[in-house]
Amino acid sequence: MFDPINAIAQWLAELLAGWGLSSGLVNLILTLLGVVVVASFVLIVDIFLVWVERKVVARFQDRLGPNRLGPFGLIQPLADIIKLLIKEDITPVGADKVVYNLAPILALATVLMLWAVIPFAPTMLGADLNVGVLYIVAVGAVGTLGIIMAGWASNNKYALLGAMRTVALTIAYEVPMVVSLLVPVILARSMSIHQIVNMQTIWYIVAAPLAAAIFLISAIAELGRAPFDLAEAESEIVAGFHIEYTGMKFGLFYAGELLHALTMGALFASLFMGGWRGPFVEQAPILGVLYLFLKAMFIYWVIMWVKYSLPRVRIDHMLNFNWKFLTPLALAVVMLTALADKALVEFGVSAGSLSYSLSMLAVNLLIGWITLSLLRSYARIERRRVAAPRPAASPEYSGVAKS
């Protein structure tokens, strides 16, 4: 059992106790230490993410990307940071100072808060909340607040438009997100993410692919990334909510956005792809961190893939898509999952077993098939409606009886 982190924690605890501190104080110190470690760790990863993002988008657009500073341009992000730091820090006239300065901090802080409930390894987790799943949603909501504050406080109509779009977006896409989050909760019979990961001897993406897909989509919407990046649609509202921000404030938004994407990846990995699970993780829990980040990076890459392949959707389309398609589908999925789970348990199929997952998969496929056929017929009707000629004043339309 090779577990350096806990070993260090153990050693530190003994050391501090040796200095004659009360146990409560020791715990406090250790907790704070842990917070600092995690936060700085993810922030360093964040810096690395800047480079990843630029490289990947470069590959998507058939370019090379940064390659001058250091090997493969690895130093580039540092250069960017320096640039951001030495830029002039503007606060527009008529801006609401406090709120304006509060917003970027809130935006980044909420993202960091999300990491509190993500289990890194079987033995390493910040807080094992018994309502962890809800906690995610709550923090996400607060994150939105940051954007709204930024948009409103910078006293700029583009920023305000961006903020309002964000509100519409978030309020709308929180619904399918929460509903789809219920599916792993049903499967694991617990809202604690730690518990959910523990239950995943078979990844939930097998048992609940539809829920995973819905979660991913609404997560992208929550992130405000393409194709849902209406809050900062450069071509429409110059840069959206952070149009007025410069220097490190903008940097915070930027870091927050990137890190949020990775965080969503980590959440997705923990909820649907078995979190830290992987070979030999029982022997060496430290490996769990590696696995988690690999999976998270994979999802992050998927998100980037979507971002750089799809065009931006119009806002009404986006809301229609959510209210008329995603939400009903999510509700149907969660209902049928609950029913199927009940039935399977009735028939003595133990939850989490292979047959259980496969039958859940079958249920999902069935729903998917029905959805597709309904969509197909709906599309047919739409096409007919659009293609149908509408005579301006023919009798049957103008209500004049033919005679």
Added chain:
Amino acid sequence: MTPLQIIFILVAAMTLGAGLMVVTARNLVHSALWLILALFGVAIVYVLLQAGFLAVVQVVIYIGAIAILMIFAIMLTRNIATESGPRFSENWSWALVIALVLFGTLAWMLSGWEGIAAQAPAISPRFDTVRELGLALVSPDGFVLAFEVASVLLLAALIGALVIAWDRR
């Protein structure tokens, strides 16, 4: 004075202050943000009362939905958000009187009540409040009727809001 009590006093002070700011702030968006702070304080109070689920739900619903909706509405009705001019209607003095009278009455009655000194019984760690809450909400001998009524109410509100806010032009 246990740490818990200190925390509570701080939180309560923050919440009440934020509440006062809510009702007095001249700028509506500010009062909305203060409202969020107050709601957050209430959430912390829930945590102190070992109602973690309610605390999180408080954040999700009040901050995540209600407050943001309010800000949205304020932005939609923008030109009065930062209006100068009286923020109180002319009968604010009456309101103040009534509020104070009410508080006085409540305080008097509370101080006269013997149950005020009740001690909180300990909750055994095996007693999973979230699970119990869920059971209570849906079990037939629990509060399933109230639960259903609430859901119907929400549906009605959904449709009603749609119909009312529908722009018929």
Added chain:
Amino acid sequence: MIPLSWLLFFAAALFCIGLYGVLARKNAIAILMGIELMLNAVNVNLVAFWRYRTPEIMAGQVFAVIVFAVAAAEVAVGLALFISVYRRRKTIAADEIDMMKW
């Protein structure tokens, strides 16, 4: 352990502040905020009584949840009302919306 009385006084104060907001503010949305404060005060009471009187019976928390639902519904309908009023009257000052007088 926090004395129950503290919580109750806190709730009462919050309630009265909200009441004042409801009665005194001009702007309808501000009135709505006051209502939210009052509802929260009520919730604090419910949860406090749950915790201090009958922790094993979930009634207090259940009613708190119901209050959440009510609050959400009330805000949704209220804001919808204000927006449609604003469309017609270009104002949502509570004392200017008095078409129902004699």
Added chain:
Amino acid sequence: MTTETLIWLIPLPPVLAFFLIVLFTNRNRALSHSLAVGAAFLSWLGSMVVFFRAVSTEHLGEHPFVSSIPWLATGDTYFRIGVQIDPLSAATLFFVAWTVLMIFIYSVGYHNYGQPKGDHDRPGLPPHGATVRDAHGHEHHVPSIEPMYSRFFAFIGLFAFGMYTLVVSDNLLTLFVGWEIMGLCSYLLIGFWYGKPSARAAMIKAFITTRIGDVFMLLGIAYLYSLTGTLNYREIFYNEEVLRHLAEMPSYIAGFSAAALIGVLLFIGAIGKSAQFPLHVWLPDAMEGPTPVSAMIHAATMVSAGVYMVIRVFPLLAAGYEETHHLTQPMLFMAFIGAFTALFAATIAVAQNDIKRVLAYSTISQLGYMIAALGIGGYVAAAFHLITHAFFKALLFLGSGSVIHGMEHGVLHTGNHHVDPQNMFNMGGLRKKMPITYWTFLIGGLALSGFPFVTAGFWSKDEILADAWAHAPLVFVVLALAALLTAFYTMRQISLTFGGEPRTKEAEHAVESKWTMTLPLVILAVFAVAAGWVGIPEWMTGGAIPNWFHEFVGGTLLSHPEALPFNIVPLLTSLVVALGGLGLGLFVYRDIRAGASDPMESFLGAGLYRLLKNKYYFDEAYDRLFVQPAYWLAETFTSLWMDRKVIDGVLHWFAYISGVIGEFLRNAIDKPIVNGFGDWVGESAKKLGVFFRPIQTGRVQQYMILALFSIAVFTALFYYLLLTAR
């Protein structure tokens, strides 16, 4: 799953499919027909499992699968509903399941699934065909998909539900329920193309005609319930004392025992449902529906339901038959009706030119066979013929549908829409165009006409004839005659349709139908031959193989009917009539040139031919006898004389009197007293309002302040009083 549970579940899938299609999937054709066919398949699966469990059970007749639950509380007793599978219902379930499944599959092809939408199709009319333009820009006329595709599947789903309910039910009540559901569905399905006036007329005709029978049937059921206090099969038909009690109790009608009266009443219901002699008129018109419907209603399920019901209640009809070997009154009645119908419908069928009408009349006559067989006590024979007939008649109907389909294709190709694709004189030579249809149709036709030793029809018919010979020679003669005619018109039909050379360009351009239509034909053809082998009498195989069917179904009866001894006469007769009729038909209609008139006409003479062609003017007669008088009664008598003169007169007088009284009351009481008081109340309320008006500022907050203030005041007052009271 226990067999009982399974039986309960059998009728379920179709009705589920019905609701799902109607409520959700009706916009999506593929989903709809997948649902319907899937449901039919599930029921089929269940039926097969139940059937094979049933046949593998010893003494099923004594101990059938039964399970029932109380349904409606009638005072202190209950209407119980339940399911029961005894040999008879097992056999019925078998053929119902098969035919229903086949028809469902067939419908997919028949309604042109996968074809484009028609140019000017509209719901309520048959598809007129669509124009498609191929790669080379040539325009082709192809069949177009049915506009109300999903609706059709919903309806037949409900129909199947009705039939399954009827078959698995263990009492007359649920049987009647299923019976009526099917009545409704046949109404809906016959009028499926409600755009056609003829279809509308046909649907109403079918509905009303069958209703007449149903009323009597309901009377019979009510009478039975009032006497026995139960409607369960086993408690009535499988229990001597009840039967004897009924047989000896005199009924309201002199000379009839209660059993006889009930039997006759129920049998009248069957007359309506299976289109026996006086009420047969609806069935030929029902051909307005789509062909799968014809097959469903007229072969597989509905009309069979009538016979099935009569077979069910046979013990009641035959109550007292066992002791004295004289036929009871209802049996005589049935024997007469059945035999007469058999002959009479056969004669009509000879002169029909519409391919489906011929089949319709042959159906009537075959049902007559079964009724007659029951009338002379041939219980097993009737059941046997019921099953075999269901198979080959379904086959024939579906085959005719396939032919019509092919002809319609030809019509679309030539574009000459005056050619009736159902008239056999427009066909001919189709055997080369549509080989599969031809062979299957031929097999069905041979089975219908009882081609010796191979086909199912031969064995069942032969058994009926044997019974007839043994019990009632007169009936025997009639039936033999009918058999001759049957063979004759069947061969006429086959040779007109498939033989000779094409008589029209349409016939030349007919094409074979899709696999969804031909597959059911093939499968049904197999049964049309094989279904007979289960009932080969002992003497045929020298007792080597026992007559399995006889043993099995005979077990349903309380007293096991003994197999008849071998007798050469009926065998020879059936051989002669079958072969003779076929030969004759082939000889007369060997090849008819285009535009040639029906040889029948010259043979019978114009008068008789016209008489036959117009079905003995039955419709006209009914029109004169019932419809016109009804109109007269309604318009002249009731409306003109009674209403206008008598009733209106009285009413006018009353009106005048009451007018006078009202005038007086108004002036004396209403105006001064009532109005005065009312005005006073209104005025004072107004004054009050004016007084309290100023409070109404219209400002919510002020209202609330006022309210809270008053509350505070009142509370203070309350406390003060409380304290002083102490």
